[in-house]
Amino acid sequence: MTLLDQSLVAVSLPQIREDLDASINQAVWVSAAYLLAFAVPLLVTGRLGDRFGQRNVYLAGMIVFTAGALACTLAPTIEWLIALRVVQGLGGALLNPQPLSIIHRIFAHHRRGAATGVWSAVASSAGLFGPVIGGLIVGGLGWRWVFFVYVPLGVVSLVLVARNVPRLPTGASRIDLLSAAVSFVAVLGIVFTLQQGPEVDWAPWVWAVLGVGVLALLLFLRLQQSAGRRGTAALMPLDLFRHPNFTLGIGAVFTLGFTVYSVNLPIMLYLQEAQGLPAELAGLMLLPMGVVSVVMSPIIGRLTDRVPPGRISKIGFSALITAMVLFGTFMHLGLGPGWIPLPVVALGLANSMCWAPNSTITLRDLPPTLVGSGSGVYNTSRQVGAVVGSAAGGAIMQMGVGVIGFGAAMGNALLLPVLVLAFGLLAVSRFRADGRPVERPVADRPEG
Structure with missing residues (x-):
């Protein structure tokens, strides 16, 4: 649900702008306020799972998230909508770090890639089918129903998690x-x-x-x-950074967050405002991305347990860079919607080869005492990347509109991540096979 949000809401932003008389910057803040409230507490909420139980913190977060979504359906102004998106973001921050912590505490080392692959497939199906679902909802019912759809999903999640997710031992340390x-x-x-x-x-x-x-x-x-x-x-044990794969992985996930969380808005604005497509059809244009990612993620997850770390990730980051270059080039040239499926498929394949391997390799060698805090740091890096990417993309779009043309401005917003992804590609290229922590000098070790 938290990953569904960005792609689902992105489709509704043009209609929100028109209905609530909002500027482009205010429309960006509908997404950015959620991401900001999501990112800020993540270091703490990862540890809250260790302290009070991942299951309990997840349930509390889902209640807040769902209540915030219900309130968004009634927002009378753009200012109220932005404020209520903060409530949703706080709920998302509580629940989001918990699943990865549970996976890495339940599954054996050699099975974590397969488990994370399934998790990634579910996440991809939510995030990448969001434009399709959002397009159908916005076109048929209006933007307020985009937020209402979270209410039944939230209730179902609360019931299933309360019944099926185990209670794991909790730590005694205070926050x-x-x-x-x-x-x-x-x-x-x-x-x-x-x-x-x-x-x-x-x-x-x-x-x-x-x-x-x-x-x-x-x-x-x-x-x-x-x-x-x-x-x-x-709160963030510095011993985490003695694990080279963890350090490289949080750098790589920053670049993923920067890219993936900021692409839907310029794509939707280009298809709807530059190419004149209705919201339903614009959302359907991204359907192949979700299909490819859902099919491939479990397969890639199982391969992650069998091949040297970084091999799949390097291919995935290269595919992601290629997709961004294609999107930006096509929009600069003003090409019609018929060209868009090519980078869309590349983006779906890249997603399946980036997210699951990166999270698996980053966290799987951490000791159980560091998994909760490691998951919090990992999610914080991803969300800070998402906020920075959203801010940078919004700035590029605002500066370009009226100067170089609408389509070219949207294209520039998709070319910007290429520079950031180059650092992500460099990071995953240095993943180590042994995953052992770097020993600290004797002088730096605590006495006793």
Whole structure:
């Protein structure tokens, strides 16, 4: 459901703009507010699962998420809608880190790739079929029903999780509230600046907010180093970064979040406003992406357990770069909808070869005591990437419209991720087969 949201809502944004008389920036904030509220608490919510049980935290998050969605259906103005999207984002932050933690605690090392492949297929079916579902709902019933669809899905999820998901042993460590508060300030300051900076022409106060965020980040890292001396458990244990595959994987997932969470809006705007397609048909144009990803993800997941780390990921990142180049080029040339299925299929294949292998390789060698915090850091990196990508894409679109033409502006928003994905490709190319942590120097180890 949390992954369905971005692609589902993206289809409805043109109608939301018209119905609520919203600007492009306000339309971007309908997505960005959700992503911001989603990203900020993830470091904490991953640890909450360890503390109170992944099942319990998931159920609480689903209640908040579903209630927020129901309220969105009644939003009278664009400002109210943006505020209620924050509520949805907070619910998503609670529930989203828990499934990966459960997978990596239940399944044996050699089966985690297969399990994560199934998880990835479900996630892909939600995120990539969202434009199809959204197009049918928006075209037939209107944008408010896009949010109402979460209500029955949320109820079903609550019942099935309460009945079937096991209660796993919980940790006794208390949450470091000081670190939690500082992490909120750090993530909020940085991603808010990147989102709002272009809208206010990078006014001095925006740079001040960024400075506060950076200082909070440095303080947060210092607090993690001193957690033991302060008699508390680190919110983000620095031992996580002794595992090379974890460090590389969170860098790679940042680039994935930057790309995948920001592509639907320019694609939908191009198809509907530049090419004149109705919302239903624009959504159906992305159907092959979902089909390819759902079919291939479980297969790729099983292969991840059998082949050297990084081999599949390198092919996937290369396919993702190719898809972005094709999208951007076709839009610059103003080509018709008949050309769009080519990059759509490439994007579906790339998704299946990027997400499941990356999450499996990043987390599978962590000890059980670090899985919850590792999942929180992993999801935070993905969501911060999504917010940054959404902000950067929104800025590119706003700067380009009226200067280089609507279609070219949408194309530029899809070419931007190519530069970021190059770093992701470099990261996954360095995955290690042994997955063993790097030993710290003796002087850095705690006494006793």
